[in-house]
Amino acid sequence: MSGAVEAKLAELGLTLPAVVPPLAAYQPAVQSGVYVYTSGQLPMVGGELQLTGKVGGEVTAEEAKKLAATCALNALAAVKSVAGDLDRIKRVVKVVGFVASAPDFTGQPGVINGASELLGAVLGDKGVHARSAVGVTVLPLDAPVEVEVQVELVEA
Known part of the structure; x- marks a missing residue:
């Protein structure tokens, strides 16, 4: 089903x-009542991690921003897997982004803007959300970014 x-x-x-x-x-996502919570989504495309390393080191902030958008797209796929239809999204409630950062990198909010901007472009006002952007030492598989999303659904 697509809408x-x-x-x-x-x-x-x-x-x-x-x-x-x-x-x-x-699980990639779980539903509790009218809320869907995704697990952290890595920038995987076709089963492959797109880049590895630290942002501000081996990975540029601009590359990481694009990877964060990929994470958000993967999160939407996870939401659909439990909600059945992305048109059921009433709003994105919260986005949490993790950025594997070089010791002197402080641009985590700009990196996670990749996820926020994708959600806004796709969902319009429904994509406006609260957010955290956190710098960390390392992420699974040496991924540069990881994003989790919480959405509220309209009742089916």
Whole structure:
């Protein structure tokens, strides 16, 4: 099933990917009442991590921003896997982004803007959210970024 949100993705030249399979003992997303919580999404495309390393080191901030957008797209796929239809999204409530950072890198908010801007472009006002952008030493598989999303759904 596809609707207005997936049509907007297509208009932006994006395709909703398959849900990234779990790398450990967790589910990509769970629903509790009208809320969907995604697990942390890595910048995987076709089962492959796009880049590895630290932002501000081996990975530029601009590259990491694009990777954060990929994480957000993967999060939307995870949301659809439990909600059934992205048009059920009432609003994005919160985004949490983790940036594997070189010791002197302080641009985490700009990196996570990649996720926030993608959600805004796809969902409009429904994509406006609260957010945290956190610098960390290392992420799974040496990924530069990881993003988790919480959304509220309209009742089915």
